[in-house]
Amino acid sequence: MNRIVLVRRGEHVEVEQPAGALRLPAGELPAFVADRETAGPVRWVWDDTTRWYPALLAHGVRVARCTDLRLCHAVLRRSPFVDQGLLAAGSTAGWDALQPVTAVDSALFPLADPADLLDPVAEHDRQQAALAASAERGRLGLLLAAESSGALVAAEMTHAGLPWRADVHDRLLTELLGPRPAGAQRPVVLERLVAEVRTALGAPGLNPDSPGDLLRALTAAGLPVTDTRSWTLEQLEHPAMPALREYRKLARLMTANGWAWLDTWVREGRFRSYFVPGGVVTGRWASNGGGALSMPAQVRPAAIADEGWRFVVADVAQLEPRVLAGMSRDAAMADAARGTDLYQGIVGAGVVATRAEAKVGMLGALYGATRGESGRMMPRLTQRYPRAIGLVEDAARAGERGEVVRTLLGRGSPLPTAGWAERSADLGEAPDESGPREDRDRQRRAWGRFTRNFVVQGTAAEWALCWLADLRNRLWTLGEGALHERPHLVFFLHDEVVVHTPAHLADDVGEAVRQAAARAGRLLFGEFPIDFPLDVDVVRSWADAA
Incomplete structure (x- = not known):
């Protein structure tokens, strides 16, 4: 497969390809890329997908493959599979610091971009050398390819947008909050709730949005509280509490997804957030703008497919425990997960009595909550699933020692922060000034909980x-025309995808989603018998998905 490296040079693009280098005016790049895509398989190599692909999509050009040097650099720099000396260069700090861009600009390239100070050709050579020298280049190569494909998916989801009915959203807000208020006034429902809270607490001037003001009012009413967190308020019994809890819930909706959100983020019937692949150190995605990854259920009814189209919504049941079974090669846990709810499978294996106990115990194993109810389940889980529980326990102990742990394909965990200082006491050095030994032990255990879950x-x-990379390719083959005319991804959250598709292709899309999930399992775990069952719904509104 041909690799073509694209480099910005002012208003031109330098193209490094096997057939020889050439220089193009920036305006000619979309046509050039489209021609090369139709000529045969090609992998585009560029500094950062967010700096190249949106403009190509705006010209109707889709690319099949790319290497995103920014994302790959971040993976390689932290991977224990890599000789870091092969990545060292004067520009390494620049690549470390390079951030994605989200600003919409009519020009192909932004002005004063720090990426222009970097050399993509040299960086690509260093990355290829580091990959070739790795003893785990197969795993690591798969991760780099998947990470880069994810960058293409993210740009395409922003370009296509999630169908969103502003009139429905407005109606939902009006039903919950009352008519849209003028200026910075509260909606009538919130004003009514504030009045109820003030009366019940005997605090006529209370501002419930001020934590300090609210705390003073609660303590003056004789309530034994030291903070105003939601969990704390849930425990209180007082006539003011129902109205206060309802106010807090609706005020959050108003702030996060109210009319200002609607004005800012919904245009021409689409909600367009900026998705950030690798935005979390574990490799999970983040989003920039609009809170796409925390969309509340109250407004999801406004996500409605176009006329003649449908949403195919799919999510994976118990993804992390299934992944743990696969990466640890724990056959007993894989058997509990096969063809059923994994937690119910644990009950069926006689490990615990109820599904609730199975879930609590497994989440405790994954997140380090191994005391209380979770701790009570751990001995039974360890006895039945020694390989799975042993893997997360080993990762926790490694983290407590300050070691790097890794994912299956080679993403490395960050080192503990500078204040951690875990080795000082063991090496007989002066005590760390940040606190007594107990504080350091607490920090070590906290880091161990992080590394336990990181893997x-x-x-x-x-x-x-x-899953995303394979599904993206399958969807492209199901239709004809431009990206927005075929089935296409419009949303992704950890273990859930939403595809916007012509209604007559919905069943084919559902099958593609399932086949892509099975393919992802084989890519990571080979023939180890762990399955990833999906809940798949075909709906007109996102809110109708189970």
Whole structure:
């Protein structure tokens, strides 16, 4: 497969390809890329997908493959599979610091871009050398390809947008909050709730949005509280509490997804957020703008497919425990997961009595909550699933020692922060000034909980990337025309995807989603018998998905 490296040079693009280098005016790049895509398989190599692909998509050009040097650099720099000396260069700090861009600009390239100070050709050579020298280049190569494909998916989802009915959203807000208020006034429902809270607490001037003001009012009413967190308020019994809890819930909706959100983020019937692949250290995605990855259920009814189209919504049941079974090669846990709810499978194996106990115990194993109810389940889980529980326990102990842990494909965990200082006491050095030995032990245990989950959450993110990459390719083959005329991804959240598709192709899309999930499992775990069952719904509104 041909690799073509694209480099910005002012208003021109330098193209490094096997047939020889050439220089193009920036305006001619979309036509050049389209021609090369139709000529045969090609992998585009560029500094950062967010700097190249949106403009190509705006010209109707889709690319099949790319290497995103920014994302790959971040993976390689932290991977224990890599000789870091092969990545060292004067520009390494520049690549470390390079950030994605989200600003919409009519020009192909932004002005004063720090990426222009970097050399993509040299960086690509260093990355290829580091990959070739790795003893795990197969795994690592799969991760780099999946990460880069994820960048293409993210740009395409922003370009296509999630169908969103502004009139429905407005109606939902009006039903919950009352008519849209003028200026910075509260909606009538919130004003009514504030009045109820003030009366019940005997605090006529209370501002419930001020934590300090609210705390003073609660303590003055005789309530034994030291903070105003939601969990704390849930425990209180007082006539003011129902109205206060309802106010807090609706005020959050108003702030996060109210009319200002609607004005800012919905245009021409589409909600367009900026998705950030690798935005979390585990490899999970983040989003920039609009809170796409925390969309509340109250407004999801506004996500409605176009006329004659449908949403295919699919999510994976118990993704992280299944990934743990696969990466640890724990046959007993894989058997519990086969063809059923994994937690119910644990009950069926006689490990615990109820599904709730199975879930609590497994989440405790994954996240380090091994005391209380979770701790009570751990001995039974360890006895039945020694390979799976042993893997996360080993990762926790490694983290406590300050070691790097890795995902299945080779993403490495960050080192503990500078204040951690875990080795000082063991080496007989002066005590760390940050606190007594107990504080350092607490920090070590906290870091161990992080590394315990890192290996599983990060590998689950790798499975999801492979799922997305394969699904993207399958969807392209199902229709004709431009990206928005075919079935296409419009949303992704860890273990859930939403595809916007012509209604007559919905069943084919559902099958593609399932086949892509099975393919992702084989890519990561080979023939090990762990399955990834999906809940798949074909709906007109996102809110109708189970």
